[in-house]
Amino acid sequence: MKALTLVPSSFSSSSLCFLVLVSSLCSICFCNQNSDPLLCIPTERLALMDLKSNLTDPANRLSSWVGKDCCCWSGVVCDNFTGHVHEIHLRGPDNGIHGHCHRNYLTGNQTITSNQMLGGTISPSVIKLLQLRYLDLSCNDFLLGSIPAFIGSFQNLIYLNLSKSYFFLEIPHQLGNLSTLRVLDLHSNYLDSKSLKWLENLKGLQYLDMSGIYIPEASDWFPVISNLTSLLELHLSDCLLDQLPNNPQQLALRPLLS
Numbered sequence: 001m002k003a004l005t006l007v008p009s010s011f012s013s014s015s016l017c018f019l020v021l022v023s024s025l026c027s028i029c030f031c032n033q034n035s036d037p038l039l040c041i042p043t044e045r046l047a048l049m050d051l052k053s054n055l056t057d058p059a060n061r062l063s064s065w066v067g068k069d070c071c072c073w074s075g076v077v078c079d080n081f082t083g084h085v086h087e088i089h090l091r092g093p094d095n096g097i098h099g100h101c102h103r104n105y106l107t108g109n110q111t112i113t114s115n116q117m118l119g120g121t122i123s124p125s126v127i128k129l130l131q132l133r134y135l136d137l138s139c140n141d142f143l144l145g146s147i148p149a150f151i152g153s154f155q156n157l158i159y160l161n162l163s164k165s166y167f168f169l170e171i172p173h174q175l176g177n178l179s180t181l182r183v184l185d186l187h188s189n190y191l192d193s194k195s196l197k198w199l200e201n202l203k204g205l206q207y208l209d210m211s212g213i214y215i216p217e218a219s220d221w222f223p224v225i226s227n228l229t230s231l232l233e234l235h236l237s238d239c240l241l242d243q244l245p246n247n248p249q250q251l252a253l254r255p256l257l258s
């Protein structure tokens, strides 16, 4: 916002000087050809730099994550007006067979090793992206690390996709704090959940995919999920559920059970 309202003026604070300096560098910024003032918010740029520095990236997918205007970086979408980072798209390429994302995959008689997956750890600095609405880290390889609990701190998140990314252990209940969430896709990881109570606050959830997550101990799954009144689509295959309701007609569920 500061950057957008920047006009030459006799007022000279050090932060204004900084902004003048960075906007003069913007001629090297390829997505800002019309010499708009710099959009990226410095604290958010630093958060993204931290995210990058803790990720492994053998194929150099984040090579554009340099320079001042983080809004130009590939996979980063900022609000055109406020400059806040709204979306992060870092889905890996789905190059395996049958839509699986694997580092090693077979084509014909050959095993191909893909270096396209991001790995490493997710920096807690990302929670400084206060306005984040969309986060897709699917199809990467987080090396059987757990989903960080701080992912639950985003207060504006609408879309979260952590599917097929080699996440391990119990789903952090803090994800239940994402009260604005509409899409939650956690399928095909090595996750489990002993109770689905954490889902009960996600009143706006329209799409939920927890296929392949180990939840036989979550005996509360049915009352919790039937209470998610916004739900339009539900995937719970291969969850080892053994407490299916006797009469599926009782399902006050519009969702597609798959």
Ligand SMILES: *[C@@H]1O[C@H](CO)[C@@H](O)[C@H](O)[C@H]1NC(C)=O
Binding pocket: 050, 053, 054, 121, 123
């Ligand atoms: C993440 O990166 C920071 C430097 O940006 C470093 O100090 C820290 O040790 C890294 N953490 C992990 C888990 O790699």
Ligand SMILES: *[C@@H]1O[C@H](CO)[C@@H](O)[C@H](O)[C@H]1NC(C)=O
Binding pocket: 080
């Ligand atoms: C923001 O700007 C980009 C590039 O100029 C444009 O493609 C996009 O439609 C704009 N978005 C909005 C919401 O105005």
Ligand SMILES: *[C@@H]1O[C@H](CO)[C@@H](O)[C@H](O)[C@H]1NC(C)=O
Binding pocket: 108, 109, 110
């Ligand atoms: C792999 O298959 C190709 C034909 O698809 C064949 O020419 C090649 O000899 C095979 N290689 C091995 C190691 O079997």
Ligand SMILES: *[C@@H]1O[C@H](CO)[C@@H](O)[C@H](O)[C@H]1NC(C)=O
Binding pocket: 091, 092, 094, 138, 139, 161, 163, 164, 183, 185, 207
């Ligand atoms: C989440 O990501 C996976 C793998 O990249 C993709 O197949 C799936 O369609 C995505 N889910 C949603 C709800 O967009």
Ligand SMILES: *[C@@H]1O[C@H](CO)[C@@H](O)[C@H](O)[C@H]1NC(C)=O
Binding pocket: 149, 150, 152, 153, 174, 177
């Ligand atoms: C989630 O909300 C609970 C209260 O409902 C709070 O104690 C907890 O700190 C929150 N966690 C995060 C990660 O925001």
Ligand SMILES: *[C@@H]1O[C@H](CO)[C@@H](O)[C@H](O)[C@H]1NC(C)=O
Binding pocket: 200, 223, 224, 227
């Ligand atoms: C369903 O939601 C209502 C309203 O939020 C709540 O009072 C009730 O306890 C919930 N029931 C279950 C089984 O979660």
